[in-house]
Amino acid sequence: MQTIPSEYLEIDRKARVYTPYQDLSLRPPTERVCDFGDVVIPLDSERAMQEAARCIHCPDPAPCRLACPCHNDIPSAMWLIEQGRYGEAAELYRETSSLPEICSRVCPHEQLCQGSCVLNKTHEPVLCGPVETFVT
Numbered sequence: 001m002q003t004i005p006s007e008y009l010e011i012d013r014k015a016r017v018y019t020p021y022q023d024l025s026l027r028p029p030t031e032r033v034c035d036f037g038d039v040v041i042p043l044d045s046e047r048a049m050q051e052a053a054r055c056i057h058c059p060d061p062a063p064c065r066l067a068c069p070c071h072n073d074i075p076s077a078m079w080l081i082e083q084g085r086y087g088e089a090a091e092l093y094r095e096t097s098s099l100p101e102i103c104s105r106v107c108p109h110e111q112l113c114q115g116s117c118v119l120n121k122t123h124e125p126v127l128c129g130p131v132e133t134f135v136t
Contacts, residue, residue, distance in 0.1 A: 002065075003076040003092060006057035013056045021124035022050070043134040045084070052081035055126045058118055064128060067116035070097040074113055074128055081135060089135045104132035 025041040032039055043051065055078035058064075064074045073092055080089035093100040109115075109129035117125030 002060045002062070003073050004079050005060065006062070006075050007059050009057055009079065011057060016054055016056045017119065017123060019050075019054045021054070022047070024127065024130060040130065043130050045086070045134075048086075048131050048134040049082055049084060051127050051131050052078040054119070055079070055082070056118065063116040063118060064113040064126075067112045069107075069112065070103065072096050072100075072113075072132075077135070078126065078128075078131070081131060086135050093132060093136055100132060100136040104129055104136050 026039055027037070027041060055075060057075045057079065062075045065071055068074065073096070077089045077092045080086075080092065090100070093104075097103050107129065109127075113128045114120070114125045117128075119125045
């Protein structure tokens, strides 16, 4: 059961579907070959909020939550992130995952939660992994 029930949120799901997708920013290859740093440039708070706002908050049980091996409450976390409540979102991830800081980096989100995102059918899915990495 979701912490924040999606069916009661007053949001325009249709508008969220058409919110423009922004791909992740990557470090230049010439810079990456010199160190072992992340390839992906981490999200900042504004970008994380924009990405979380793309979530259409599917009714419970959300496909992303069912596909997650930890069964993270992704829709509720996205709502908290969208509202700027990062600490609460991090705590929500910690309720189901003992090491969300690690899981957010090593989990194959593209095949699991992102892969099952409803937006995947016609648009780009919500980037659950980078948003979780930012919050944790």
